[in-house]
Amino acid sequence: MTRPQVRADLALMPGYHSAQVDVEVRLNTNEAPEPPPEEFQQQLNACMRDIAWNRYPDRMATVLRSAIAQIEQVHNAELTASNVFAANGSNEVLQTILLAYGGFGRKAMTFEPTYALHSHIAKLVGTEVISLARGADMLIDTDVAIAEIAHHRPSVVLVCSPNNPTGMVEPADTILSLVEACETYSALLVVDEAYGQFAPSSFLTRVSEEAPMVVNRTYSKTWSLAAARLGYCVGPTWLVEELYNVCLPYHVDAFKQLGGVVALDFVDEMRDRIAGMVDQRDVVAERLAAMDVQVWPSGANFILFRPNALDATDVWQRLVDLSILVRNCASWPGLENCLRVTIGTPVENQRFCDALEKIVGPQ
Numbered sequence: 001m002t003r004p005q006v007r008a009d010l011a012l013m014p015g016y017h018s019a020q021v022d023v024e025v026r027l028n029t030n031e032a033p034e035p036p037p038e039e040f041q042q043q044l045n046a047c048m049r050d051i052a053w054n055r056y057p058d059r060m061a062t063v064l065r066s067a068i069a070q071i072e073q074v075h076n077a078e079l080t081a082s083n084v085f086a087a088n089g090s091n092e093v094l095q096t097i098l099l100a101y102g103g104f105g106r107k108a109m110t111f112e113p114t115y116a117l118h119s120h121i122a123k124l125v126g127t128e129v130i131s132l133a134r135g136a137d138m139l140i141d142t143d144v145a146i147a148e149i150a151h152h153r154p155s156v157v158l159v160c161s162p163n164n165p166t167g168m169v170e171p172a173d174t175i176l177s178l179v180e181a182c183e184t185y186s187a188l189l190v191v192d193e194a195y196g197q198f199a200p201s202s203f204l205t206r207v208s209e210e211a212p213m214v215v216n217r218t219y220s221k222t223w224s225l226a227a228a229r230l231g232y233c234v235g236p237t238w239l240v241e242e243l244y245n246v247c248l249p250y251h252v253d254a255f256k257q258l259g260g261v262v263a264l265d266f267v268d269e270m271r272d273r274i275a276g277m278v279d280q281r282d283v284v285a286e287r288l289a290a291m292d293v294q295v296w297p298s299g300a301n302f303i304l305f306r307p308n309a310l311d312a313t314d315v316w317q318r319l320v321d322l323s324i325l326v327r328n329c330a331s332w333p334g335l336e337n338c339l340r341v342t343i344g345t346p347v348e349n350q351r352f353c354d355a356l357e358k359i360v361g362p363q
């Protein structure tokens with residue numbers, strides 16, 4: 001048999017994987033360090049009996065989308081369910097956006113280094129990717145970006161803010177300039193706010209029918225629900241309608257719709273947890289600042305740092321030997337010798353800081 005061959009443009013693409021090592025302190029994938037509240041599990045169990053398992057779920061996930069819109073009204077009072085599209089993780093949201101607005105013969109623009117799945121998913125759906133390098137300060141150079149948008153005419157421009165893996169928040173002026181450029185050249189601006197709840201501000205305030213911009217969010221980080229695979233975007237109603245033309249029917253199952261609604265009953269508890277994580281981020285940042293590493297300012301639940309005098313992969317291995325796992329970004333373009341640590345529980349953070357301090361020494 002000659003085996004069937006995958007598309008030529010996919011044949012050379014490596015998959016996307018994050019190394020999982022069995023350790024006591026896992027600070028490598030930016031998940032929440034704690035499970036959702038116990039009462040969430042109880043309430044979900046109780047509600048589960050009401051699911052009509054023999055029936056297809058609500059295809060438009062109306063209750064879930066209304067609940068999400070209501071939560072996000074703190075940023076933008078105009079939002080309703082028809083501004084929200086939900087899917088199996090914000091990665092599926094991105095895939096749906098790129099299926100609708102990218103695809104063969106079209107281009108997507110990214111600003112590297114950034115979330116690897118932006119370019120990966122774009123390529124999977126046949127979109128040509130134009131990768132621009134960030135400036136030395138790790139932020140987007142607005143003038144370069146606008147000139148390149150004018151030159152390449154991408155259909156989709158992908159921005160991650162706070163950016164993974166740098167943690168840095170893009171200035172509002174940059175996003176506003178990019179929206180303007182997208183308006184001029186009929187492109188769509190996607191702002192990935194997977195870590196938006198940890199940042200001081202959100203671009204949800206700017207979502208409107210007139211702006212070609214959509215903001216992507218997820219239950220995976222803030223809501224302690226990475227296992228549930230639930231994400232959403234908030235954008236103009238005309239965009240949401242197009243996304244529902246592209247996604248598979250009933251793509252969000254009844255159990256997940258229910259879980260997503262029940263989770264939002266615990267919004268006060270989650271906001272308290274986020275405030276605690278932000279405090280812990282500042283504690284870790286302060287300790288890193290006293291060590292022999294370079295640190296970038298973070299608006300997310302992780303921090304990027306670079307050992308000044310040691311090889312990052314050696315540092316990574318020595319942490320693993322102490323049963324602490326961080327993300328090794330040393331081989332990623334633009335992130336030479338960098339490591340990324342997720343903010344964990346106070347105990348985990350202290351253990352990480354004590355270990356790293358011994359390895360790299362003081363500033």
Ligand SMILES: *Cc1c(COP(=O)(O)O)cnc(C)c1O
Nearest residue numbers: 089090091115164194218220231
């Ligand atoms: C973690 C992360 C996501 C989340 O993806 P899900 O599919 O919702 O788990 C999206 N974007 C970025 C930048 C992330 O880091």
